[in-house]
Amino acid sequence: VDLAVAWLGIQMDNPLINASGVMCRTVEELEALRHSAAGALITKSCTLEPRKGNPEPRYASTALGSINSMGLPNAGYRYYLDYARRYDHEHGKPLLMSVSGMSLEDNLEMMAAFDEAALPVLVELNLSCPNLPGKPQIGYDFEASARLLAEVSKVYRRPFGVKLPPYFDPVHFGEMADVLDGCPSIGFVTCINSIGNGLVIDLERESVVIRPKDGLGGIGGDYVLPTALANVREFARRLPGRHVIGCGGIRSGREAFMHILAGATVVQVGTCLYEEGPACLARIRDELVYLMQDKGYRTLTDFRGRLRTL
Ligand SMILES: O=C(O)c1[nH]c(=O)[nH]c(=O)c1I
Numbered sequence: 001v002d003l004a005v006a007w008l009g010i011q012m013d014n015p016l017i018n019a020s021g022v023m024c025r026t027v028e029e030l031e032a033l034r035h036s037a038a039g040a041l042i043t044k045s046c047t048l049e050p051r052k053g054n055p056e057p058r059y060a061s062t063a064l065g066s067i068n069s070m071g072l073p074n075a076g077y078r079y080y081l082d083y084a085r086r087y088d089h090e091h092g093k094p095l096l097m098s099v100s101g102m103s104l105e106d107n108l109e110m111m112a113a114f115d116e117a118a119l120p121v122l123v124e125l126n127l128s129c130p131n132l133p134g135k136p137q138i139g140y141d142f143e144a145s146a147r148l149l150a151e152v153s154k155v156y157r158r159p160f161g162v163k164l165p166p167y168f169d170p171v172h173f174g175e176m177a178d179v180l181d182g183c184p185s186i187g188f189v190t191c192i193n194s195i196g197n198g199l200v201i202d203l204e205r206e207s208v209v210i211r212p213k214d215g216l217g218g219i220g221g222d223y224v225l226p227t228a229l230a231n232v233r234e235f236a237r238r239l240p241g242r243h244v245i246g247c248g249g250i251r252s253g254r255e256a257f258m259h260i261l262a263g264a265t266v267v268q269v270g271t272c273l274y275e276e277g278p279a280c281l282a283r284i285r286d287e288l289v290y291l292m293q294d295k296g297y298r299t300l301t302d303f304r305g306r307l308r309t310l
Contacts, residue, residue, distance in 0.1 A: 001289045001292045001293055001297070001298055001299075002298060002299050003015060003039075003285065003288065003289065003299075003300065004299070004300075005039065005265060005266055005300060007188075007243050007265050007266070008122060008159055008187045008188065008243065009120075010040065010094040010120075010122065011094070012039035012040050012093070012094060012266060013039055014037065014039040014285050014288075015039055015256070015260065015264075015265070015266040015267055015288075015300060016037065016038055016039050016256070016266070016267060016268075016269060016281050016284060016285055017038060017039060017040045017041065017042055017096065017245070017266060017267070017268045017269070018033055018038060018041055018042060018268060018269060018270070018273055018281075019042075019247050019268040019269060019270030019273070020042045020043065020044060020045055020096075020098035020124060020126065020163065020268070021044055021045060021068075021070065021098075021270070022269075022270045022271075022273045022274045023273055023274070023277075023278065024041065024042060024043050024044045025043075025044040025073065025074060025075065026075070027083055030043065030083060032278055033278060034092060034093055035278075036278035036279070036281050036282070037278075037281040037282035037285050038093060038278070038281050039093065039094075039266065040093050040094040040095070040096060040266070041093060041094075041095060041096065042095075042096035042097070042098055042124060042268070043080045043083070043084075043095075043096070043097050043098055044073075044074045044080075044098065045072060045074060045098040045099065045100035045126045045129065045163075046074045046075070046076060046077040046079070046080050046097070046098065046099055046100065046110070047072060047074060047076065047077065047100060047101060047102055047106065047110075048076065048077060048101060048102070048106040048109060048110060049076050050074065050075050050076035050079070051071070051072050051073055051074055051076075052073055053070050053071035053072060053073025053074075054069050054070060054071030054073075054131065054211070054212035054213075055211045055212060056211060057209065057210050057211055058070050058071065058210050058211060058212055058217070059210065059217075059274075060200060060209040060210055060217075061221075061271070061274070061275055062200055062221075064221055064222040064223050065219060065220050065221015065222050065223045065224065065249075065271050066219070066220045066221050066270075066271040066274065066275070067198055067199075067200045067209065067210060067217040067218065067219055067220075068131070068194065068210070068217050068218050068220070069131040069210050069211075069212035069213055069216065069217035069218065070131060071131050071132065071133075071212060072100060072102075072129055072131070072132060077099065077110045077113065077114075080097055081097075081113060081114065081117055081119075084097060084117070084119045084121050085117065085119065087119075087121075089119065089120045089121070094121075094122070095121045095122075096121060096122045096123070096124055097114065097121050097122070097123050097124070098123075098124045098125075098126055098163065099111065099114070099123055099124070099125050099126060100125075100126035100129050102132070102135075104147075104148060104151065107125070107148060107151075107152060108151055108152065108155050111123070111125070111152050111155050111156040111160075112155040112156070114156060115155055115156045115157060115158070122159075122160065122161060122187075122188070123156065123160040123161065124160070124161045124162070124163050124188075124190055124245075125148075125149075125152060125160060125161065125162050125163070126162075126163040126193070127139035127145055127148070127162050127163060127164060127165070128163050128164055128165035128192075128193035128196075129193070130165065130193065130194060130196030130197055130217075130218045131196075131212065131213070131217060131218060133212070133213060137165050137196060139162075139164050139165040139176070139193075140165060142175045142176060142179055145176070145179050146179045146182065146183075149162070149179065149180075149183040149185070149186065150183065152185070153183060153184070153185040156185070157185075158185070159185055159186070159187030159188075160185055160186070160187065161186065161187055161188035161189060161190060161243075161245070162180070162186060162188075162189055162190070163190045163193055164176065164189055164190065164191050164192060164193065164231070164235070165192065165193050165196060166191070166192040166193070166195050166224070166227045166228070166231055166248075167231060167234075168227070170234070173231070173234040173235065173238065174238065176235075177234075177235060177238035177239055180235075180239060180242070181238070181239060186239075186242055187242060187243060188242055188243035188244065188245055188265070189235050189239065189242060189243075189244055189245070190244075190245040190247055190268065191228065191231035191232050191235055191244060191245070191246065191247065191248070192224065192227065192228045192231045192232075192247060192248045193218065193247070194217075194218025194219055194220045194224070194270075195218065195219040195220075195223070195224050195227060196218050196219075197213070197216040197217070197218070198216070198217060198218070198219035198223075199215050199216055199217075200215070200217075200219075201215075220248070220249075220270050220271040221249060221251075221271040221272075222249055222251070223249070224248040224249050225248060225249025225250075225255060225258075226249075227248065228246065228247060228248025228249050228259070229246075229248075229249075229258055229259065229262045231248075232244050232246045232259055232262040232263055232264050233262040233263055233307060235263075236262065236263025236264070236305060237263070243265040243266075244263055244264050244265060245264060245265065245266055245267065245268055246259030246260070246262065246263075246264030246266075246267040246268070247267065247268035247269075247270060248270075249271075250267055250268075250269050250270075250272060250284065251269075251271070251272035251280070251284070252283075252284060252287050253284055253285075253286070253287025253288035253289070253290065253291045254287070254291065256284055256287075256288050257288060257291050257292070257303075260300055260303065260304050260305075261303055261304070261305070261306060261307045262305070262307050263304065263305040263307070264304070265304070269281065269284065272284075
């Protein structure tokens with residue numbers, strides 16, 4: 001069985017990447033990922049200036065997944081750009097960079113800087129942070145998304161990707177696919193970010209479990225798998241010439257297989273990585289190999305996008 005993937009000019013020996021935000025805020029965390037079984041790694045979404053993020057507790061796990069309202073804590077884009085400059089792109093695993101500016105101007109300033117640096121990285125522009133009080137998710141505003149992508153394409157002259165929020169209606173799948181179809185620079189879309197603004201209740205304490213936004217936070221884990229798979233399949237269908245990165249609910253080779261069957265080129269692991277640590281990537285990789293062997297598949301292309309309908 002061969003798990004290799006070649007896409008948008010990068011080679012990965014397996015399709016597993018961390019989800020942006022998990023185990024990727026500091027150089028130490030990124031180096032731990034680089035030494036893990038990950039096929040590639042992505043940095044925490046960055047802003048123009050460093051941010052402390054929301055007050056704690058801002059993350060909690062449950063039997064079925066997680067809730068977070070981190071509030072975009074990050075070391076600022078210069079820190080991640082510096083890491084990318086020093087990175088051994090030649091021999092190391094591919095490096096992806098997540099960008100999530102607090103404004104159109106900030107996004108353009110950061111993207112221009114990344115363009116100037118001309119590093120062999122892939123940029124994932126985050127349109128879906130659900131945890132900035134008072135700021136709507138750009139991905140739910142189709143005009144704002146189209147404007148942002150048109151402006152970014154002028155300052156960042158290479159293919160890049162977007163991190164999308166989950167959509168829940170075929171009309172919205174279509175509207176966002178039209179926006180992305182109209183932007184030739186989009187080489188990939190990552191579906192999905194956490195399901196925004198869920199509420200987890202601690203029954204004993206009769207209380208919420210995170211401090212920000214009176215307990216509202218992005219939901220990840222088992223809760224989101226069906227929604228993630230739907231978004232992967234719907235965007236892969238609507239954007240045949242672009243890659244889809246599947247993210248949401250992956251905690252074993254089974255869900256990784258499902259995402260690829262639904263059309264994902266590669267997949268990202270979030271909640272499971274946060275809870276179990278980088279060792280989960282080797283476990284998931286091996287489970288995927290065994291599953292493919294059981295099913296008689298030799299490569300990912302043997303089944304990618306071949307989800308049967310009834
Ligand atoms: O709260 C966060 O930092 C955060 N949390 C998420 O669940 N998704 C995101 O894109 C972000 I930027």
